[in-house]
Amino acid sequence: MRNHPLVQLMLVFTPLSLLAFGGGQAVLTDVRHQSVDVHHWVSNSEFLSDYVLTRMAPGPTTLIVSLVGWKAYGWLGAVTAAVAIFLPSSLLVYGVAHIWERQRGAPWQVHVERGLAPIAAGMLLASSYNLMRALEGGWVAWAVALAVTGVLVFSKINPLLMILAGALSFLAIGHFWRLA
Amino acid sequence: MSSPPVSSPTAQADPESTAKVGLVQLFAAFTRIGTTAFGGGIAGWMMREIVDRRGWMTADDFLTGMAMSQALPGVNVVNLAIWVGYRLGGSLGALIAALGIILPAAAMIACLAGFFNSFAHGHLAHLGFAGAAAAAIGLSLSMALRAGRRSLRKLAPCLVMAATFVTAGLLRVSIIPVVLVLGPISVGYQFWQGRRDA
Numbered sequence: 146m147r148n149h150p151l152v153q154l155m156l157v158f159t160p161l162s163l164l165a166f167g168g169g170q171a172v173l174t175d176v177r178h179q180s181v182d183v184h185h186w187v188s189n190s191e192f193l194s195d196y197v198l199t200r201m202a203p204g205p206t207t208l209i210v211s212l213v214g215w216k217a218y219g220w221l222g223a224v225t226a227a228v229a230i231f232l233p234s235s236l237l238v239y240g241v242a243h244i245w246e247r248q249r250g251a252p253w254q255v256h257v258e259r260g261l262a263p264i265a266a267g268m269l270l271a272s273s274y275n276l277m278r279a280l281e282g283g284w285v286a287w288a289v290a291l292a293v294t295g296v297l298v299f300s301k302i303n304p305l306l307m308i309l310a311g312a313l314s315f316l317a318i319g320h321f322w323r324l325a
Numbered sequence: 326m327s328s329p330p331v332s333s334p335t336a337q338a339d340p341e342s343t344a345k346v347g348l349v350q351l352f353a354a355f356t357r358i359g360t361t362a363f364g365g366g367i368a369g370w371m372m373r374e375i376v377d378r379r380g381w382m383t384a385d386d387f388l389t390g391m392a393m394s395q396a397l398p399g400v401n402v403v404n405l406a407i408w409v410g411y412r413l414g415g416s417l418g419a420l421i422a423a424l425g426i427i428l429p430a431a432a433m434i435a436c437l438a439g440f441f442n443s444f445a446h447g448h449l450a451h452l453g454f455a456g457a458a459a460a461a462i463g464l465s466l467s468m469a470l471r472a473g474r475r476s477l478r479k480l481a482p483c484l485v486m487a488a489t490f491v492t493a494g495l496l497r498v499s500i501i502p503v504v505l506v507l508g509p510i511s512v513g514y515q516f517w518q519g520r521r522d523a
Contacts, residue, residue, distance in 0.1 A: 165399050167501065168395070198434060198437060202434045202437060203367070212434065234398050235407055237398065237399065256516045259482070260514065260515040263482035264489050264507055266486050267494075270466075270470075270490045277466075281458075286456075286459040294463040294467045304361075304369070304370060312452075312453040
């Protein structure tokens with residue numbers, strides 16, 4: 146029973162769900178370690194390739210656990226892994242949202258909200274900065290990122306157009322320079 | 326300090342600030358986010374759709390949800406979807422929002438997975454994705470700037486924001502100690518401030 150792949154997927158990913166402080170990225174290393182080194186559900190290169198795939202699709206990168214689950218035990222494995230990684234933390238945030246809504250406007254809540262706001266802002270700035278540092282494509286990538294920032298701050302344009310423009314500008318410039 | 330008294334109905338208990346939304350509309354909005362949010366930074370897409378495009382929430386309200394979903398464990402964007410969905414449409418709203426973010430992406434991954442290896446390792450696909458990722462950072466950064474602008478109005482929030490950016494961004498300290506140290510300081514300061522104003 147304990148050795149059944151579905152049970153193992155559950156046992157591995159459920160705790161990681163509640164340990165993911167700072168988002169899915171925080172436990173990605175553990176997901177890799179458990180999936181590749183401990184349980185051999187996927188090889189290291191498969192895992193890296195799956196990671197690129199989940200990054201390319203819209204939606205959370207954490208869906209990589211579903212690809213791992215799929216390789217471990219087919220469709221059931223994919224669903225089990227997704228439930229295990231998403232459900233526990235989702236129930237927690239659901240509970241907090243429920244309490245929050247009932248106490249809406251209470252003085253303590255206003256203080257907590259005001260206190261957390263600058264931390265959230267600082268986190269957003271920090272993660273944008275770290276993502277920029279990790280970009281491929283050097284100054285061109287920075288220029289694209291900053292140009293898109295400017296356009297989005299000052300207009301209500303659909304971001305999808307900007308993503309498309311970013312991809313196309315890389316393809317055009319990459320035609321002349323070696324970018325990535 | 327110019328902060329309004331905490332009992333004022335400004336951004337909080339005001340029924341106007343958050344329109345309750347039909348579940349079908351909510352589903353449409355979140356599937357739209359789930360199918361178009363290429364390049365990462367889904368929170369930015371969500372803010373664009375929910376706050377700017379549909380006007381269902383104020384930016385302040387959304388950013389509170391952002392802070393809470395970062396403070397709790399779990400995948401941030403799923404947490405945020407649940408928070409926003411619950412606020413707009415109750416329990417069913419939370420469920421619909423979470424599934425709207427997860428399912429379209431899962432379907433797309435399942436479709437791509439078959440012929441992924443032949444396609445994704447091509448040079449052009451790689452270049453295009455790198456460009457999309459660069460542009461998507463613009464989306465995250467524009468949201469970060471909007472969030473940051475609110476904190477610039479007063480000194481203490483400004484210092485907390487700067488300290489968070491320096492530790493988590495420049496020094497790459499893990500977010501847990503940053504939140505554990507700065508969170509109580511910042512929230513405690515607001516309590517102290519509230520008591521002094523009262």
